[in-house]
Amino acid sequence: MTSYWSLSFLFAFLPIVVIGYNILPQKHRWKLLLLASYAFFWMLSGKLIIYVIAATALTYIGGRVIEKIQEKRNAEIKNVEKEEKKKIKEKYLKKQRIFLTGFALILLGILVVLKYSGFALTNVNSLLEIFNLEFRFDIPKFLMPIGISFYTLQAISYLIDVYKEKIKAERHFGKLALFISFFPIIMEGPICRYSQTAEQLWKCERTTYQRLTFGAQRIAFGLFKKYLVVDRTNGFIAEVFSNYANYDGGMMAVGMFLYTLQLYMDFSGTMDVVIGIGEIFGVNIPENFKQPFFSKSISDFWTRWHITLGTWFRDYIFYPVSLTNRCKKITTAARKKIGNYYGPVIASAIALFCVWICNGLWHGSDWNYIFFGMYHFTLIILAKLFDPLFKKIQGLLHINVNNVVYKGFQIVRTTLLVCVGELFFRAEGMQAGIEMFKKMITEFSFNELQTGKLFTHGLDAPDFVLILAVIGIIFVISLIKEKGINIRESIAKKNIVLRWTLYYALIIAIIIFGTYGLGYVPLNPMYANF
Amino acid sequence: MKNVIKTIVFFIILFILLVIISRIFIPKNNTDDAGLDSYGRNQILGEKDNTVDLMVLGNSESFTSIIPMKLWEDCGYTSYICGNPGQVLPDSMQILYELSQKQDFKVVVLEANVIYEDGPLTLPATRVLYHVLPISKYHDRWKSLQIRDFDLKEEYTSTDPLKGYFHRADGIKPADATGYMAYSDGIFDISKRGKLYLKIMNEYCKANDIKFIIMSVPSTVNWNYEKHNGMQKFCDEEGIEFIDFNMLTDKLEIDWNKDTLDGGDHMNIYGSIKLTDYFEEYLSENNLLQSHKDDSSYSKWNEDLEDYKKIYGEKHREKKMEKHKENSV
Numbered sequence: 001m002t003s004y005w006s007l008s009f010l011f012a013f014l015p016i017v018v019i020g021y022n023i024l025p026q027k028h029r030w031k032l033l034l035l036a037s038y039a040f041f042w043m044l045s046g047k048l049i050i051y052v053i054a055a056t057a058l059t060y061i062g063g064r065v066i067e068k069i070q071e072k073r074n075a076e077i078k079n080v081e082k083e084e085k086k087k088i089k090e091k092y093l094k095k096q097r098i099f100l101t102g103f104a105l106i107l108l109g110i111l112v113v114l115k116y117s118g119f120a121l122t123n124v125n126s127l128l129e130i131f132n133l134e135f136r137f138d139i140p141k142f143l144m145p146i147g148i149s150f151y152t153l154q155a156i157s158y159l160i161d162v163y164k165e166k167i168k169a170e171r172h173f174g175k176l177a178l179f180i181s182f183f184p185i186i187m188e189g190p191i192c193r194y195s196q197t198a199e200q201l202w203k204c205e206r207t208t209y210q211r212l213t214f215g216a217q218r219i220a221f222g223l224f225k226k227y228l229v230v231d232r233t234n235g236f237i238a239e240v241f242s243n244y245a246n247y248d249g250g251m252m253a254v255g256m257f258l259y260t261l262q263l264y265m266d267f268s269g270t271m272d273v274v275i276g277i278g279e280i281f282g283v284n285i286p287e288n289f290k291q292p293f294f295s296k297s298i299s300d301f302w303t304r305w306h307i308t309l310g311t312w313f314r315d316y317i318f319y320p321v322s323l324t325n326r327c328k329k330i331t332t333a334a335r336k337k338i339g340n341y342y343g344p345v346i347a348s349a350i351a352l353f354c355v356w357i358c359n360g361l362w363h364g365s366d367w368n369y370i371f372f373g374m375y376h377f378t379l380i381i382l383a384k385l386f387d388p389l390f391k392k393i394q395g396l397l398h399i400n401v402n403n404v405v406y407k408g409f410q411i412v413r414t415t416l417l418v419c420v421g422e423l424f425f426r427a428e429g430m431q432a433g434i435e436m437f438k439k440m441i442t443e444f445s446f447n448e449l450q451t452g453k454l455f456t457h458g459l460d461a462p463d464f465v466l467i468l469a470v471i472g473i474i475f476v477i478s479l480i481k482e483k484g485i486n487i488r489e490s491i492a493k494k495n496i497v498l499r500w501t502l503y504y505a506l507i508i509a510i511i512i513f514g515t516y517g518l519g520y521v522p523l524n525p526m527y528a529n530f
Numbered sequence: 531m532k533n534v535i536k537t538i539v540f541f542i543i544l545f546i547l548l549v550i551i552s553r554i555f556i557p558k559n560n561t562d563d564a565g566l567d568s569y570g571r572n573q574i575l576g577e578k579d580n581t582v583d584l585m586v587l588g589n590s591e592s593f594t595s596i597i598p599m600k601l602w603e604d605c606g607y608t609s610y611i612c613g614n615p616g617q618v619l620p621d622s623m624q625i626l627y628e629l630s631q632k633q634d635f636k637v638v639v640l641e642a643n644v645i646y647e648d649g650p651l652t653l654p655a656t657r658v659l660y661h662v663l664p665i666s667k668y669h670d671r672w673k674s675l676q677i678r679d680f681d682l683k684e685e686y687t688s689t690d691p692l693k694g695y696f697h698r699a700d701g702i703k704p705a706d707a708t709g710y711m712a713y714s715d716g717i718f719d720i721s722k723r724g725k726l727y728l729k730i731m732n733e734y735c736k737a738n739d740i741k742f743i744i745m746s747v748p749s750t751v752n753w754n755y756e757k758h759n760g761m762q763k764f765c766d767e768e769g770i771e772f773i774d775f776n777m778l779t780d781k782l783e784i785d786w787n788k789d790t791l792d793g794g795d796h797m798n799i800y801g802s803i804k805l806t807d808y809f810e811e812y813l814s815e816n817n818l819l820q821s822h823k824d825d826s827s828y829s830k831w832n833e834d835l836e837d838y839k840k841i842y843g844e845k846h847r848e849k850k851m852e853k854h855k856e857n858s859v
Contacts, residue, residue: 008652209533462673500540504547511548512555512669518567519670 002044003187003525004273005226010219013040018280022207029204033178033281040183041146048145051114052186055107056177059155062103063162063169063176069096070165100163104156111152114142119365147186149362153312155180158194160316167195175202184277188270188527190288190308197283205282214488215279220506222272225265227514228470233262234523235458241426244436249444252436254454256423261471263422264292266526267306291478293418296410298379301418309362313355322351345384352377367430375421466513545663552665553682554675560686565671571612571625573690580634581828583819584609586694586745587622588641594796595641595747596806598693599838600846602831605810606821611694613641618649619727624657626731635740637818640731642746642761642774643753648723689830691837699802700845704787705794710750711758711776718756720764732770741818743771748779748801750786750794773812775805782808799845 003009017036021029041049073092077085121137128135158179161167170176179198240247240255247255268289278285288307295301302310321327327347335343360373393399399406420437427433448454455461480487491499516522557565560572574582584607586592592613601607612625622644629635660667671679720728728744735742744765746753753776765772775782782804786794789801797805813819822828839846 460673500543503540504544507544508547508551511665512551512672514669517667517669 002522004184004270004277005223005522005525010223014277018207018212021204021281026204026206030175030178030202033182033201033204034174037178037181037183037186041181041186044187045145048143051110051145051148052151052181053177055110055151055155056173056180058103058106059158059180060170060173060176062099062159064171065099065103066096066159066162067169069099096163100159103159107152107155107159111148114144114148116361116365117142147188150189150191151180151186153191153309153362154189157191157312157316161194167198170194170198178202182283184274184283185285188267188274188525189306190271190274190286191312192286192308196286200283203282207280207282210492211279211282214492215276217488217503217506218276218279219273220276220503220510222269222274222276223510223514224506225269225272225470225474227510227516229265229467230262230269231515231520231523232463233258233459233467237262237426239457241428241432241436244432244439247439248447249440249442250446251448251454251457252423252440253444254448256419256436256440258467259426260419260422261467263426263526264289266523270525270527291482293415294411294478294482295414295418296407297383297414298376298417299383301414302376302380309359313359317355317358318348318351321354322347327351341388342385345381348384349381352380356380363425368424368427368433371430371433372421372425375424379417548663548665552663552668554679555668555671556664556684557668557671558678558681558684559688561688565668565674567667571614571694572686573688573694574610574612574629575632575686576689577610577633578827578830579632581822582608582610582633583635584637584639584813585626585629585633585635586611586613586639586641587617587625588613588644589617589647590615591643591747591749591752591796592617592641593694593696594699594791594798594802595745596639596809597695597799597802597842599691599695599835599842600803600806601810601813602693603835604806605814605819606823607810607813607819608822608828608831609693613644613694616647617644618647618653619644619724620649620653620657623727623731623734624661626734628661630734630738630740635738637741637743637813638731638735639743639745640728642744642757643749645720645724645728645744645761646757648721648727689834691834692841693834695802696796697841699791699797699799700842701791701798702788702800703790703793705750705790707750707786707794710786710794711753711755711779714755714759716756716759717763718754718760720760725764728764728770729768732768741771743773745772746774746776747797747805748775748782748784748789749796750790752795773809775808778808799842803846 013036017032020032020036024032038049041052069092073088076092077088080088118139118141121139125136125139158167158176162169170179175198178201179192179194182192182197182201185192237255237259240251241259244252244255271288275285275287286308290304290307292301292305295304327350330350331344331347333343334346337343338346356373356377357370358373359376360370363369363372394401401407423436423440424430424433427436455464459467477487491502560566560575566572566575574585584601586595586609588595590613593611595611596609598609598611601609612629614621617625622640626638732742734740744761746758746761758774758776761774762772764770775784784801784804789797789804791798822831
């Protein structure tokens with residue numbers, strides 16, 4: 001079993017867990033979910049399960065310690081004057097901060113060592129070479145447990161929420177363990193908040209017929225995306241990105257679009273499966289995508305793509321940084337110098353810079369990921385800086401920004417900008433990304449399409465037609481969802497013939513057009529690598 | 531209760547739809563472009579029903595083992611090699627079952643190298659799925675479906691004049707036979723799953739009056755004494771005939787400088803001639819097959835023999851000349 005896509009997971013592991021869950025008395029169901037989660041983790045990462053157990057232990061102890069300090073504080077300020085209360089609160093806040101920082105740094109430190117030490121030391125060695133120094137560091141090669149980038153952030157958010165007294169520390173180690181390692185979310189998120197998800201996890205309501213069917217429909221939709229597009233496009237994308245020197249700019253563009261499509265289908269498809277599984281167990285796992293390619297700006301895009309990562313960075317980096325005294329002082333000073341609009345932009349730029357450095361690095365330890373983060377940071381800041389100018393131009397030219405044509409332009413522009421970012425994201429290094437981008441601009445042609453060679457690199461003409469058809473279907477579904485319509489509920493209200501025809505069409509499409517069986521090598525979930 | 535019934539009905543209808551769609555997607559012929567997998571071994575489907583008496587199964591070792599056309603020419607025996615590269619034991623079992631529906635085999639020979647290839651645990655389930663719902667195997671044919679596929683009737687027209695024997699077995703690459711079949715009383719045991727599959731095949735053959743033989747083709751790469759001991763032990767316990775050509779290389783005068791295609795991994799035509807000579811005698815002495823030489827309904831086999839001679843006839847003559855020279859000296 002390698003992922004949520006494997007047949008052994010979908011047709012053996014998951015059904016066994018669902019059946020066992022519904023057979024057990026309600027108060028014991030969460031224990032089965034925990035056991036299943038650890039079994040799932042063990043099957044994927046083996047002995048590396050020690051990392052997730054250690055992270056759980058650190059999170060548990062950290063939460064209890066911070067809460068103990070709060071309890072002590074509460075006891076001390078009970079019958080005390082207001083001025084004295086303030087001093088006591090500050091004293092205990094400092095203590096809490098020390099423990100919060102300590103535990104968060106340990107959690108983060110494990111992630112940093114496993115994920116970034118190789119990259120850091122490689123760059124140190126490069127510097128040593130530049131300075132003609134003999135000494136070199138050995139580059140360590142660590143095995144990373146599955147989902148470490150996800151559960152680490154989830155654990156840190158839990159500690160911060162306990163510190164901020166948004167939630168009470170969990171007294172039961174097992175229940176906290178389930179929150180951190182719940183098998184549908186451990187591999188690729190979403191990054192859940194304790195306050196949203198925890199109670200649902202141990203409420204453990206019986207699986208109703210509706211939950212089962214809705215969950216299965218969502219899972220099937222995820223399989224549709226994965227098996228019709230993700231694996232199908234992989235050969236072509238790998239060929240173009242590995243051998244870009246052999247192809248013209250037209251191929252770079254096709255590779256770029258296909259990769260963006262592949263990434264979206266893979267990640268959102270996985271989320272469909274994950275959310276569908278959650279539904280079966282009565283857990284409303286938060287959405288991670290909201291029609292991202294209908295975004296009208298890069299800022300808008302990041303409220304629609306990998307939503308839980310974006311909100312994590314917003315709540316735990318952007319707001320804390322922008323609300324520091326230093327940032328407030330900078331804002332005040334900047335307002336005086338450059339006005340009320342541009343003043344706050346400077347302060348938010350500092351906070352955004354922190355967010356986007358972290359966002360880039362979270363995805364991987366290489367310069368192209370850092371570039372990816374800085375690329376989006378630059379686009380967002382430029383948009384903010386030029387917004388007054390653009391509004392002026394729109395006024396002068398009498399452009400109706402609510403016009404469908406203008407909205408279409410914004411959507412296409414944003415999609416193109418996102419795709420360029422993904423080109424660098426996927427490229428095999430910074431240099432390759434730059435070369436590919438240059439080729440796309442300076443050597444663009446339709447030659448490969450005109451000569452038919454486009455259909456000889458792993459995708460033939462029928463494959464392209466199928467991909468376009470799937471894009472069309474996803475577009476229509478996204479349009480309906482954008483209007484706020486819940487598609488599954490709408491379908492559920494239709495007559496049985498129409499409903500079942502749609503379900504059969506979905507299942508049969510996966511079976512006929514799916515990339516499985518002889519000659520196909522399934523792609524591992526892409527975001528599981530981050 | 532209503533929901534349970536609804537679910538059952540949903541899956542029954544889905545199953546029916548998939549069965550119907552499978553009929554469309556199943557290749558309707560066994561020609562190269564029809565989409566049937568393992569093109570080589572499927573040529574037997576083009577033969578008339580109940581005309582092939584002996585079948586050889588196995589991986590690539592099988593199709594440089596005995597020569598069906600030599601068996602025909604010398605003895606009038608009809609045989610076919612239904613091995614394919616990378617065949618695993620569950621596949622051998624399935625082929626035996628499927629082809630037994632079309633041919634009345636008297637002898638089935640399993641080349642031993644395949645016995646050590648169980649395949650993954652999920653393989654039997656996959657094969658059952660392929661059998662019950664062929665759409666799961668042939669779904670990729672959506673790109674190449676034609677009008678004739680909607681006819682739903684299979685018509686296999688392609689046959690192989692060499693009856694599954696390798697078409698390019700005339701190369702020579704000498705083998706280093708140092709240490710080959712060095713004596714050992716150690717046992718390299720067959721896996722539990724392998725034994726299970728073999729027992730099932732043996733029982734199936736017994737129930738259908740088929741003589742089941744396990745054969746090991748000479749190979750300096752794939753065989754050793756420990757494997758011989760393990761196989762012999764199992765066959766003795768199960769009452770299965772085991773012909774280990776690796777123990778007969780002296781008798782057969784296997785020359786590792788001339789009789790191997792690729793440095794000892796596979797036999798070539800010269801090696802196969804020697805194996806087939808021995809096998810013919812074995813089959814005759816044990817009255818396992820009858821000659822169809824005088825049966826006019828097998829005239830196509832004589833036509834195929836001519837094609838075979840065009841490819842390998844020269845090699846047979848070379849061997850006869852060699853033998854004649856040796857006998858004269």
